Amino acid sequence: MNYSIIRYILGWVLTLESIFMLLPCVVAVIYQESAGYSFLIVALICFVLGTLIIRKKPKNQVYFAREGFVTVALSWIVMSFFGALPFVINGDIPNVINALFEVISGFTTTGASILTDVEALNRCSLFWRSFTHWIGGMGVFVFLLAILPMAGGYNMHLMRAESPGPSVGKLVPRVKDTAKILYLIYIVMTVIEIILLLAAGMPVFDSFTTAFGTAGTGGFGVKNSSMADYSAQIQWIVTIFMILFGVNFNAYYILLGRHKGNVFKMEELRWYFGIIAVSIGIITFNISGMFENIFTSLRHSAFQVASIITTTGFATTDFDQWPQLSKTLLVILMFIGACAGSTGGGIKVSRIVILFKTVKQEMGYFVHPRSVKVIKMDDKALDKDTVRSVSAFLVTYVIIFGVSMTILAFDNLDMTSNFTAIAATFNNIGPGLELVGPTGNFSMFSPLAKCVLMFDMLAGRLELYPVLLLFTPSVWKRK
Template structure:
């Protein structure tokens, strides 16, 4: 294993985090929060020093394979979260390291699950950093690095492949660096448009920026105790629209920029994504119609919550835990379906669900017509066998990790619905679940052990399971220890 390139990438990640911490320092200066300023400056210096030491010696080789890409990605997210939680601990606004780490991992993985009962008691700089972690994690930490830092060697695709969501990752253009830049141009552009539209709706500038960070990263950290509930219907509609837009495969936006409308509009995954949203919204709308004074309110809340859950954003405009069982079951199912591949959303992904359903249909057809040879197709193109196999393996692994996690936290004896939806909300990077982890509650009900299980689920869900699981493979562990000792 090429540990020198892994060490170098981790150093770059820490330098990047140090640079990003300048932003909450500016916020602390603006609002006169000098304790927060000192805490961020302290952590900034630590990240910068370790980062420069790690990158001082150039890698022996710039070539690395998928194994190195997975290890570098997983360790990057872990180190990023550990360093990112320190300002919360230093300011004593989240004095427990476990709770601070939970909040930070939830931020970077764009989960939005919180242990805070009073978000509004946080300082402005901590609220800003908490929301910024969503925006950083939404598109991907290493995709950001690939966009701004020249990593030579021709193996950069393995970093993007290890971090990007979906059954397969493709290049928009021949060069990975250009692809990463295009993704971030689209990402930044959409974020900026949302900020402008929210400010136009008389939302305070600070609220508009932090809310847009949470929407863009499909994270869902609210800066108010009631999430988005207290904001106007206009603001809720803007957030709804952008949650759904950020759940779309970014390839569609790339084709739009090139004015290739046919390619963009005919993407099968995107079509089914909007069909699922439309059907779910319609059913929930009629199911909750009698709970609101008029049909417009029922439609707004139904659309908002469907968009929030399927994109795994996790904002709430109402306490959906009191909705009828049919509506709650639909929302739980949407937790697992998730957004499109190549988006900032979480979950299993619409493309994987499509492949799984088409695999079942193909198997049924083989029983009826044993001699027929049919291939699974998406967008009119055959899906490679390796992609189908990887999708099946991913789904099996997902269910195993999910079942183990529910079992592990069941010793808290909190309740099946709470435990089940807590794991569903974390492994799918959603945020709120039902009952004790519902939209008006938080995850502080769990003990330290369960919180670490849920932290693992958040990281595993964001990194698509295998990049994190490879850290526990005996061969990878042995190789890392051996190479580190030699180094």
């Protein structure tokens, strides 16, 4: 293990976080809130620690997969710890466990909250909550790789550890240029959404925080009613952008290039939009009797399907009151998630498609034992390592889910609440059903249960293995 490079990168992460924390300070100045001093204090602490750490460059700047995975996991934990301190200092969330839960939920773009009254928070704190979604959506390391002179050929280990999906590739030969392209697309889409929300009559502060939550597919709202109090026009804008941010960002890069037609060859994209269309259709008719007309039913159905499959977590209505068929579909969508290479969470559409094709292949062997069948995606044969990794991911996923369920059972809450609480945190969604539904929160869980859910949020966002490797003794051995 190359400890010096891990230390060095952690220093840059702290320095970067100190710069990010200046934004809520600006918000505090605009709204004349004294709570902004807490962000300034922590920003100074992060900056001093970060600059002290990065002053000494490591002699050996070579790092491999294990260093990349461990660095990413440790960075998200360190970033969350310091990101939670302002809430404790200014008294908005005085309990350390609760503050850490809220910030981890923010950075991992989960959107699960322990707050019973969101509107009681200072504007600077509300801004920071939503901005953590935007930071975590594309990933702090993608940003880091885009702006910092890191050790070139090894950067892919960091990007693979942080980026969602069964495999990660470079859009262009250099990782640094790939990171720049991804963040440029991310920023442009965020700005477009802010402009459209402002044009639709949403207040400036709400437009920025909503766009941050949508872009990061996080879902922290600035109102207790989430998105229910906004106009139908605003809800449709957010619906569309939630779906767009759930798309693999490679698709946008292809659209900007010469071979635009290749987007339609992306099998995952076709499945993604197909699942959304079918789900909206079924739920619209299933809830049609609950609203004044079919168009209102369509709006709420489209919004919630987009919110759940992209793992954003915004809500326009209490879908916990919907019929069982609609709630069942939404729970299934929680597990499916968005596309690989998007800002969304969940298992990912591509993995679901590969798993179905693997099952189909195995069933084919029973009929034709000597046949040779190849699993393909986008008309390209998948290598055995990718198929194996998807199967291993699912097994690991189920084990962690089962262990989490067992520990949460000690709180003696109902099974639906426990099950959907884990589904909502592990898949980085936010709201579940019953006690953790769109009108509820996670405050009733014990400190132990909250720690389990925080682990699930981090494991879900970082695709399981970076977090699990922290508990593997052999990883920490020096080379």
